Amino acid sequence: MTHLRWGILGASNFAAEQMAPAIHAAKGADLVALGTSDPQKAARFTAFAPGLTLHDTYDAVLADPDVDAIYIPLPNHLHVEWSLKALEAGKHVLCEKPMTMRADEFDQLIAARDKSGKLAAEAFMIVHHPQFLRAKELVSSGSIGTLRHVDAVFSYCNTDTGNIRNQAQAGGGGLPDIGVYTFGSTRFVTGQEPDAVPFARIDFENDVDVFVQMAAGFPDFSYAAVISMRMFNRQEVVFHGDRGVLRMTCPFNAAVYDQAELSLETAGQTRRVERFPGVNHYVLQVEAFTEAARTGGKYACPLEFSKGTQRMIDMTFAAAKKGA
Incomplete structure (x- = not known):
């Protein structure tokens, strides 16, 4: 069974402490790439994932053919922009909450998800x-x-x-x-x-x-x-x-x-x-997302649910x- 290969946009503290280790530990998931221009921040990730490919731009992560899914832990005001870019690049997207700052912003994400055929969701673990x-x-x-x-x-x-x-x-x-x-x-x-x-x-x-x-x-x-x-x-x-x-x-x-x-x-x-x-609900979240992305099955927190919140x-x- 093919593993889902993950890339992360940004080296935030939360990503380093929780989500990157969760992706690394989750069944069926491989953490393969990180986008950051800061070697010190990158070192926190390579300490437990030494084979990680480092990119100095987020666009380079999206262009990486070895990346299937993107995790986005960026500041809130950047979530919609980079989620759309990741979907347009043909990647599955798991974005930190809040995925948008207004409910109506979910409509463009839902449209982009449907057009791409990829799974996109808010990280509501x-x-x-x-x-x-x-x-x-x-x-x-x-x-x-x-x-x-x-x-x-x-x-x-x-x-x-x-x-x-x-x-x-x-x-x-x-x-x-x-x-x-x-x-x-x-x-x-x-x-x-x-x-x-x-x-x-x-x-x-x-x-x-x-x-x-x-x-x-x-x-x-x-x-x-x-x-x-x-x-x-x-x-x-x-x-x-x-x-x-x-x-x-x-x-x-x-x-x-x-x-x-x-x-x-x-x-x-x-x-x-x-x-x-x-x-560890972060590991469970990654495993559920990975399974849904690979099989096209139902996911517990679709964009429509997050729009309601x-x-x-x-x-x-x-x-x-x-x-x-």
Whole structure:
């Protein structure tokens, strides 16, 4: 069975620490090329992938005939441009989130994907983690009864003005960076889309959102979320039904923030805990993408799904602006 050969555009810290090792470790995938003009940054990659071909431009990676798929960890404002270029070059594309800065920008990516016949997706790794597959199963099977409300929180503290997450021109902000998780996780588990965002409060610093409190209405349940880049580390998603509560205490950075764990509370004060140690959702993501790219099979996070999450982010910004 032919392996999918991967190239990476840029030598970001996240690529060096998480995704490049994941590609290198994934079954059916080979990390073969990297685009960077910085030898010191390249050394972090060649340390575990000594046969890596180094290119000093991104275009050279796209032109490399030995590369089948491209991983894009560039700053947010460059995602659409380089995703389109990679598809035009005949490569499969896995791009970091947010893949776009507005929901309507997904339309050109979907058109380019369909025209090329290649797989293109946003790197939304959590849908490949068994804890989310299990959460989806528990909620859909009625383990908590009828779902009434979902709470989601994701926060960390980043005050470094040199970090691209704090730079408006690079597409920074809490909603683009981590709102995709609080919103996308709920959409994935429930299979529902928000029909309204009646309330949103957003605090900005230098045109970048650093604190978000919002409420949304879904067809069958209510929703509330807090997203912040200026608060102490916290992440949690709670699915609250009429016969139970499902709590995810490390939903987004499994094995980094804490151990992935589900807690199911039901009648009679019964509490069951399920843990998922030793699972690397980045490796699972690469393996799922590789398999779908090679076989043309279904992928858990198609562009249409990611467009729905971006639409919810757009709705939140609009609600905050309307209420200002």
